[in-house]
Amino acid sequence: MGQHDKIINMAAKKVLAPQGLFRQGTSRTWLDDNGYFIIFVVFDSSNWSKGARLGVGIDFLWEKSEGLNDIIAYSYGGREKEFCQYTGNDDEFQTRMEEYAEIGLRKAAEYRKFKDMEYARKCLERNVSETPGKGRFWEVYDLAMLCFLTGDLENGADVFEQYLEILKGSFYAGDVHIEWHEKFYEYCIQHIKPCLTSKETAQKMVLDMIKRRRDFFNSKTSFKKMGKETFALGNGADSGQ
Numbered sequence: 214m215g216q217h218d219k220i221i222n223m224a225a226k227k228v229l230a231p232q233g234l235f236r237q238g239t240s241r242t243w244l245d246d247n248g249y250f251i252i253f254v255v256f257d258s259s260n261w262s263k264g265a266r267l268g269v270g271i272d273f274l275w276e277k278s279e280g281l282n283d284i285i286a287y288s289y290g291g292r293e294k295e296f297c298q299y300t301g302n303d304d305e306f307q308t309r310m311e312e313y314a315e316i317g318l319r320k321a322a323e324y325r326k327f328k329d330m331e332y333a334r335k336c337l338e339r340n341v342s343e344t345p346g347k348g349r350f351w352e353v354y355d356l357a358m359l360c361f362l363t364g365d366l367e368n369g370a371d372v373f374e375q376y377l378e379i380l381k382g383s384f385y386a387g388d389v390h391i392e393w394h395e396k397f398y399e400y401c402i403q404h405i406k407p408c409l410t411s412k413e414t415a416q417k418m419v420l421d422m423i424k425r426r427r428d429f430f431n432s433k434t435s436f437k438k439m440g441k442e443t444f445a446l447g448n449g450a451d452s453g454q
Contacts, residue, residue, distance in 0.1 A: 238435030
């Protein structure tokens with residue numbers, strides 16, 4: 214581990230650990246378990262320079278396409294601070310990384326409000342309304358899943374149909390076939406749509422998705438500090454903390 218990596222870890226541990234976030238293994242990512250979603254604060258590296266840039270996001274734990282289910286990735290959020298290069302001045306870099314960690318902590322506190330699903334829904338609705346025509350479609354999918362999770366089958370089904378249309382129209386980028394888009398479309402038709410017969414079956418589908426991903430992460434040593442409880446509606450976010 215390089216000196217700059219040690220400084221990043223020390224700064225994150227000093228600021229984030231006392232507030233309940235835990236380090237993902239030996240990585241530069243710190244996690245906050247909130248039941249149906251995980252908040253992550255990541256000190257991203259560079260292939261060319263020593264240092265870090267800061268990103269803070271939410272990963273909703275319902276399933277997506279194969280490959281995304283086994284990792285923590287942005288569902289909501291993004292980069293907060295640009296790359297800060299380590300020049301060999303330990304004290305200066307330590308100060309900057311503590312500043313980054315403080316920013317990450319404030320953003321994580323803001324994202325913890327997503328435990329209130331109505332608040333989360335308003336944020337996702339605003340996110341969808343602000344991203345039309347940009348070729349992004351996970352925002353629409355996430356909104357549909359959240360509707361199902363809260364028992365709103367009618368609006369969830371409408372949003373999901375919008376998502377299917379977006380996904381179906383994205384099989385090709387020019388002459389390039391995006392195979393995984395088509396495969397996920399087929400998965401949605403075969404495995405998700407049949408569950409949309411009632412609000413109970415749709416809600417159970419999303420709860421089962423969340424359970425499978427939580428079980429997967431719980432099986433990994435890098436997530437050993439993640440709560441072992443299964444997320445359950447009516448009990449808040451079972452974080453195990």
